[in-house]
Amino acid sequence: MQRYILQRLVQGVILLVVVTSVVFFIGRMTGNPVDMMLPEDATEEDRQDMIERLELDGSVMDQFGVFIVDAVQGDLGTSIRYRQPATDIFFSRLPNTLAMIPPAMILAIAMAIPLGILSALRRGGIIDRISATIAVLGISTPNFWLGIVLIYLFSVTWGWLPSSRMGGPLNYIMPTVTLGTFLVAGFMRLIRSSMLETLDSEFVKLARIKGVSETAIVWKHCLRNALIPVLSLWGVFMGGLVTGAIVTETVFAWPGIGRLTYEAVIFRDYPLLQAVIIMDAIFILFINLLVDILYAYVDPRIRFE
């Protein structure tokens, strides 16, 4: 088990180095950042000034060296817009995003597991058809649009819910629904299909032959097996979560990481953008490590490999 975790950690570090390099070089490939940041009527003097201030005068490789050395020491550069260390800004916004993710996840899981199981048990039945509809809507509805529609109905038209920013529990409802819907469709369909597969397996047949009750067949024998593909596709869901958070936070003016990413792009704050992407990567790698450990716990075949 310790070896397994260590292995995952080493993989994570390698991945992080790759992500950092890609982020850095793609940033440079899109042109000299100074040109993007300066107003159109800037003079050549302003330009030189800025190049020096941002230490952009060496070759790209030199700059990369400086960037890596700083990064290892926890310095991911200074935001141009806020004139503060990018990591400080990231950490000041992080709690707001972390406050939104668990409710969205809980909503997604609380809907996906029972609906996925029920639609597998009664294939073609009413619940199956309803949940298939929910899944199609969930996948095909862009969540910025869902967010806007929710705001229009619940804030503008009926005035029941606050339309933006953080505040009381009511502020959480619409962002949670918007982000949760984004996740629920994929979850639900995956649980349904892996439940169908396990329900049809020989070990379930043997469990029935033993006289195990249907309740124990579903909740004990099938669910644990059905969760394995869900956990192994977790990385994909994490990607969805990040894009989902950017859109949701932007729509609801939620001062979290997603909104910060959006602002960094809009204001061409490339050090901030770099920092946010790298920190996101670290965050995702950390979550994936936790999921891998959980995965090994659920599937004994992993534990001993």
Added chain:
Amino acid sequence: MDSAPVLEVRNLHTHFFLRRGVVKAVDGVTFSLKRGEVLGLVGESGCGKSLTALSILRLLPQEAARTVEGQVLLDGEDLLAKSAGEMREVRGQRIAMILQDPQTSLNPVFSIGNQLHEALARRPDERGRSLRERAVDVLRQVRLAAPEQRIGQYPHELSGGMKQRVVGAIAISCAPEVMIADEPTTALDVTIQLQYLNLLKELQTSLGMGILFITHDFGVVARMCDRVAVMYAGRIVETGPVREIFDNPVHPYTQALIASVPKLRDTAERLRAIEGQPPALSDLPVGCRFADRCPHAEPRCLEKYPEAVSVGENHTASCWLAA
């Protein structure tokens, strides 16, 4: 061995109701199994052996499959008339079953001990032993080495032969009256097959269960069984004591099966040695189902199905030649 039958299957019909038609996979199966007897159920692939077994346990593979007619009598009680709850009391406790492939019949995410406990817990122990002690004991009965360690292990840590022993242990854990073994050794290595067959035979003798032994293999029948029922296209075509069937097979299909048993034991291939294909189960002929492939077919064979007739002591066959 003239005791009363523990399991009697009478005129059993299990069909698949599919969009493209009705597949009559089991279509009038009749046989009986006596207490402490091993009855072989032999026939080529697809003739309905497994489906007969699953119909007895009322565990049909999908909603489209239904048992539409017949009786399954366990000690004289009709299982087909029981409620779902009553049926669950029968499964595992009075009728157990061993499936073909040990690689897939154990749940990969639970320990061996856990899967045994599930079976053992259904019946209280008269000697007051703990579940763990009983699990170790039952693993010892199936001659699994180091049972104390095994119960903490997971299926992937055991070989195929060891897993099949665990499946056997689960099957005997409630001392069933009837055990159904559906080709329990086909998925095992040849060297291990023999050991496993010997084990089953030994358990059968010591526990006194009746075994319905499903196989492709007449060689295995000779080794394991007291009587044999030969199945063709959803029906039993000949039944009798093993010696009698080997020495004096009456039905041309049985004759062909026995003739195709090679001296050296290899695997299932040999049953294909009979020319031609069985009829489609969705479009069965009115007459003898073997007529297409039978060297002795006559006009009357095509007109009417030959009912089973007695051709010797405890020996019946469904063929116009015998009638």
